[in-house]
Amino acid sequence: MSENNSQSMEIIMQLIMHGGDAKSSAMEAIQAAKKGDFSLAEDKLEHSQEAINEGHRVQTELLSKEAEGNEMDLNLLMVHAQDQLMSAMTYRDLAMEIIEIYNRID
Structure with a gap:
């Protein structure tokens, strides 16, 4: 595997990891x-947002490299x-709405 392919794979895995982490945290929220633990729900939402922010950071690095002329091959993994x-961003948005509903019911 070439160094460029290795770097691409690392970036792809970071995006998948941060997206999965954000989605899991939103579901945990x-x-x-649902159990009435709104403090924990808020903590999980915060963790979800932090993971999304990290994913965006990686994505921004990718965009910056491409703007500099270092194009990355578009493949199914990307x-x-x-x-x-x-x-994950959609999950977080929906989680916020669902938590608000549970909060009103409680």
């Missing part, structure tokens, strides 16, 4: 709110990595 991050 919903479960905490598409999956981007999808992971975007779906």
Whole structure:
């Protein structure tokens, strides 16, 4: 594997990891709110946002490199990595709404 491919794979794995972490934390936030633990739910939402922010940081590095002329091959893994991050953002947004509903019911 070339050094460029190795770097690409590292970036892709970081995006997948941060997206998965953000999504898991959002789901844990919903479960905490369902049990009435709104403090834990808020902590989990915060952790989810931090993971999304890290994913965005990696994504921004990618965009900066491409703007400098260092293009990365578009492959199925990269598409999956981007999808992971975007779906995590959607999960977090929905988790916030669901937690608000649980909060009102409580």
